[in-house]
Amino acid sequence: MQGAPPVVDEISRPWWDALSRHEVAMQRCSDCASWVFYPRPFCPSCGGRSLTWTPVDAVATLYSWTVARVPVSKAFAHLEEPVLAIAELANGVRLPTVIQDAQPEQLSVGMALKPVFDETAYEGFTLLYFRPAQPEPA
Amino acid sequence: MREPAQCAAIVGAAEYKPRRFSEEIAESSLEQAADLALLALDDAGLTLADVDGIAVRGVYVSQQFLPATLAEYLGVRIRFGDAPDLGGATAAGMVWRSASAIERELASVVLCIYPGNFPPRRSGEEGWRDFGASSYLPGSPQAQFEIPYGHLGQNVPYALIAQRYAAMHEYDPRAMARLVVHQRRNANLNPDAIFHDKLLTEDDVLASPMIADPLHMLEIVRPVKGGAAVVVAGGDVVARTRHRPAHITGFGEAVAHKSPQWADDMLDPPLRQAAATAFAMADLTPTDMDGAQIYDCYTIAVLMALEAVGFCEKGSGTQFLRSRDFTHAGDFPLNTNGGQLGFGQAGGAGGMTHVVEGYRQVAGRCGPRQVDNCDTMFVSGNGGIMSEQVALILQGGP
Numbered sequence A: 001m002q003g004a005p006p007v008v009d010e011i012s013r014p015w016w017d018a019l020s021r022h023e024v025a026m027q028r029c030s031d032c033a034s035w036v037f038y039p040r041p042f043c044p045s046c047g048g049r050s051l052t053w054t055p056v057d058a059v060a061t062l063y064s065w066t067v068a069r070v071p072v073s074k075a076f077a078h079l080e081e082p083v084l085a086i087a088e089l090a091n092g093v094r095l096p097t098v099i100q101d102a103q104p105e106q107l108s109v110g111m112a113l114k115p116v117f118d119e120t121a122y123e124g125f126t127l128l129y130f131r132p133a134q135p136e137p138a
Numbered sequence B: 001m002r003e004p005a006q007c008a009a010i011v012g013a014a015e016y017k018p019r020r021f022s023e024e025i026a027e028s029s030l031e032q033a034a035d036l037a038l039l040a041l042d043d044a045g046l047t048l049a050d051v052d053g054i055a056v057r058g059v060y061v062s063q064q065f066l067p068a069t070l071a072e073y074l075g076v077r078i079r080f081g082d083a084p085d086l087g088g089a090t091a092a093g094m095v096w097r098s099a100s101a102i103e104r105e106l107a108s109v110v111l112c113i114y115p116g117n118f119p120p121r122r123s124g125e126e127g128w129r130d131f132g133a134s135s136y137l138p139g140s141p142q143a144q145f146e147i148p149y150g151h152l153g154q155n156v157p158y159a160l161i162a163q164r165y166a167a168m169h170e171y172d173p174r175a176m177a178r179l180v181v182h183q184r185r186n187a188n189l190n191p192d193a194i195f196h197d198k199l200l201t202e203d204d205v206l207a208s209p210m211i212a213d214p215l216h217m218l219e220i221v222r223p224v225k226g227g228a229a230v231v232v233a234g235g236d237v238v239a240r241t242r243h244r245p246a247h248i249t250g251f252g253e254a255v256a257h258k259s260p261q262w263a264d265d266m267l268d269p270p271l272r273q274a275a276a277t278a279f280a281m282a283d284l285t286p287t288d289m290d291g292a293q294i295y296d297c298y299t300i301a302v303l304m305a306l307e308a309v310g311f312c313e314k315g316s317g318t319q320f321l322r323s324r325d326f327t328h329a330g331d332f333p334l335n336t337n338g339g340q341l342g343f344g345q346a347g348g349a350g351g352m353t354h355v356v357e358g359y360r361q362v363a364g365r366c367g368p369r370q371v372d373n374c375d376t377m378f379v380s381g382n383g384g385i386m387s388e389q390v391a392l393i394l395q396g397g398p
């Protein structure tokens, strides 16, 4: 087994469905306007249960990053030193993610990122990766 | 101000000398728990007849009923049973829960026990679903939003915290290496430490392989097999014990998240609240401490703890690491048994080593690594990825 595909549940299915259309959608609380992520049946900010799936612009900044020089587990041993990161969206939500198309030397916390809709990791799933918005000239 | 003599105290301890991780352990974890109980009671000068409370983890003969299983095995009837679920903060969590139970007269002598082995791993087809501290079970947020991206284990999330810290504050790999070297010097004075015989330089640390940027291999604990226990007692029992008691005058706990990816602020660990609670309870400040035993699974965990507790200002940790002497005879005795970086991390019992050393320092039982005139000691526990943290303040009796 390579990697570990997402174990999807009903509450989060709209997230995965949006990604498969190369879009990003998140829950937003109808009561207090907070963004809710990861998906839940309620709003952790106010306890409200009225949430609406809302499109989100997936432009982000790099909150932190590392390179897994040693595989994180046997299931991920096929990956060659992946850059693992946290991306922060403009709405404040942070996402565990993978950075593509970048050497570690190019990375700096706060840099602008663009979304990458990855369909290679797991069959039938689109994952939300990121890459630098302005790659260094080759 | 809580008078130390009116607070419950750690009155005895036992700790196995760490063995290599690859070594097979003949005894079951239940046998080890009983052995550690008897050793710790003997150390205190007490017997099973005195015991009326048990806090236990690290027993893998069943997945639940741990206090009952051990009480039955030891042949004791208890009035307080607990199995805290706080990862590396479990040991410190056991101690304050026991102290609280004793102060409310629910119990008078509580065994806090953690055999330091590892749960049996699933093998074969099932085994690939084992992601250590990250749950791949249906319904787990990690199974959906972390693990598929490779965000699992400990190295990566601690590295993410360190990299964020490095971007926001001064960060210097050599200052981190200096901390590891000072702790190693403490380990070199501790015949039980796994690295007792191995000297270390800053260059060695910086030359060790990068595991997850910016963390080098020698900034990360070495897993070992071991285990430890302490006896917490109160009231008249304390006077019957053999050594100087370490009274638990302050304690605090805070839990912020499971995975730091979801933290409100990755650089504001829950230990800040836990320590503030503990110091307020004891009516003491960080400057009153004669030393500290800080949970040190990674160098970054120590750096952030030093700031969160208030031993130095937020953002000034690197300067602190560069300028203070962390050996037992230094101006800031820290992890005086070598810490987990020098002693070894015996699974979940890793957090117990800090409790045991904090007790032994206050009791004046540390031999060549004894801190002079040690009357106060700060102890921390850290579970998950700086997720669940506990602070203890120990004070010597008269």
Ligand SMILES: [Zn+2]
Pocket: A029, A030, A031, A032, A033, A034, A043, A044, A045, A046, A047, A048
């Ligand atoms: Zn809300």
